[in-house]
Every structure is written in structure tokens, then in C-alpha cells.
Amino acid sequence: MTAAVATIRAHTVLTPPSLVPEILLYQATELTAIWQATEAWLAVHNVSDPPFWAFAWPGGQALARYMLDHPARVAGRLVLDFAAGSGIAGLAAARAGAAWVEANDIDPLALAAVGLNAEANELAVAALAGDIVGSPCRWDLILCGDVCYEGPMTRRILPWLKAMAGGAEVWIADPGRAYLPADGLESFAAYDVPTSLQLEDRTTRRAVLYRLLPDAT
Numbered sequence: 001m002t003a004a005v006a007t008i009r010a011h012t013v014l015t016p017p018s019l020v021p022e023i024l025l026y027q028a029t030e031l032t033a034i035w036q037a038t039e040a041w042l043a044v045h046n047v048s049d050p051p052f053w054a055f056a057w058p059g060g061q062a063l064a065r066y067m068l069d070h071p072a073r074v075a076g077r078l079v080l081d082f083a084a085g086s087g088i089a090g091l092a093a094a095r096a097g098a099a100w101v102e103a104n105d106i107d108p109l110a111l112a113a114v115g116l117n118a119e120a121n122e123l124a125v126a127a128l129a130g131d132i133v134g135s136p137c138r139w140d141l142i143l144c145g146d147v148c149y150e151g152p153m154t155r156r157i158l159p160w161l162k163a164m165a166g167g168a169e170v171w172i173a174d175p176g177r178a179y180l181p182a183d184g185l186e187s188f189a190a191y192d193v194p195t196s197l198q199l200e201d202r203t204t205r206r207a208v209l210y211r212l213l214p215d216a217t
């Protein structure tokens with residue numbers, strides 16, 4: 001067992017997220033413990049990402065719910081779960097009948113979690129490591145759950161995602177984060193996602209699914 005897998009197994013429980021009972025994820029039950037454990041792992045491996053992968057964020061849950069309820073939108077397509085965290089959106093795409101699913105995250109622990117979660121659900125999701133912002137499009141559908149929570153990150157990924165939207169469908173699922181762009185988005189579904197007060201400042205967040213419109217130029 002790798003150190004990453006051991007860290008994940010030791011500090012999480014295999015449970016379904018609130019809105020998606022069909023999928024099991026290795027999730028943290030207590031924020032402080034997972035944060036401390038991850039910091040210890042980070043210190044050894046010299047990286048600095050917080051344990052986003054240990055939670056199913058409202059955006060990822062809304063994407064998963066939509067795809068499981070509308071499998072025809074996903075079936076047979078080449079799918080990228082971008083900034084995948086636990087991989088919840090990619091797992092739902094695979095369950096909904098996507099032809100091929102890749103999950104990308106810059107956090108290596110997230111990719112290890114995606115592998116464990118895929119195995120637990122008997123689904124095929126390929127882990128795509130590293131920073132892929134700027135790479136050419138080879139997908140039909142790009143899923144982005146909860147990616148507008150930080151200014152520098154959003155400013156960096158959005159121009160690339162808009163360029164991708166010229167050749168693929170790009171879905172952003174957002175629960176009201178500060179850096180969601182004010183225009184260039186077309187909403188097509190929304191869900192009230194039960195959330196934990198440990199992570200959010202309320203017990204429910206409304207996550208809206210948007211199609212990102214390509215640049216007009």
C-alpha cells in the first residue's frame with residue numbers, strides 16, 4: 001500500500017455523499033483530524049494542498065446527481081473531470097455510461113483518492129496527473145465542480161476552459177462561490193445540496209449547473 005493510500009484509508013470512511021446515495025466515497029468525518037493528517041503527509045512530500053478530496057463539494061454533487069438522472073447527456077462521451085477532488089463527478093459520468101473518463105487534479109492525494117473511490121464503486125476512471133491547464137482538447141465533455149472558490153485559480157483556468165468550450169461541452173457547477181464569472185454562462189439545472197457546517201456557513205447550498213459559452217472571438 002502506498003503512503004497516500006494509507007493516509008486516505010486511515011482518516012476517512014467509505015460513505016455516500018448527501019445528494020448521491022448511489023456512489024460511495026472515502027470521506028472525512030471530521031475536518032480537523034483530516035487536515036492535521038494531510039498536513040503531516042504534505043510536510044513529508046513537500047506539497048501544500050488542503051484535503052479537498054476528502055469531501056464531496058456541492059458542485060461535484062450537483063454534477064453527479066444531474067448525470068445519474070440524465071445519463072443520455074453523458075453516455076458514449078469522452079469525459080474529463082477537471083479539478084476532480086474525490087472524483088465524484090467522473091465516477092457519476094462512468095456510472096452514467098461515458099465511453100472514457102479521466103480525472104485530473106494537481107493534488108497527488110486527490111488522484112490516489114480517485115483511484116480508491118473508483119475501485120470501491122467498481123468503476124473505471126483514469127487518473128490524469130499534473131497541471132493540464134493549456135493543453136489541447138481531447139474530450140467531448142469537461143466537468144468542473146466547484147472550481148471558482150479562489151481568485152488566482154479561477155483567473156488562470158477560465159481562459160483555458162473558454163477555449164475548450166469551442167470544441168467540447170464545458171459544465172461548471174457552482175454553489176455561489178465568489179469568483180464565478182458574471183457572464184458567459186448558461187444555466188441548465190440546479191440542486192439544493194445538504195452541506196456540513198464544518199465546511200460551509202450554512203446547511204444547504206444551491207448548486208447551479210452552467211454550460212460555459214465559448215469565447216465570441
Ligand SMILES: C[S@@+](CC[C@H](N)C(=O)[O-])C[C@H]1O[C@@H](n2cnc3c(N)ncnc32)[C@H](O)[C@@H]1O
Nearest residue numbers: 052056057059060083084085105106107145146
Ligand atoms: C473545491 S475542490 C472541488 C473538488 C470536486 N470537483 C468536487 O466538486 O467535489 C477544488 C479542487 O481543485 C483542485 N485544483 C486546484 N487548482 C487546480 C488546477 N490548476 N488543476 C487541477 N485541479 C486543481 C484542488 O486540488 C481541489 O481538489
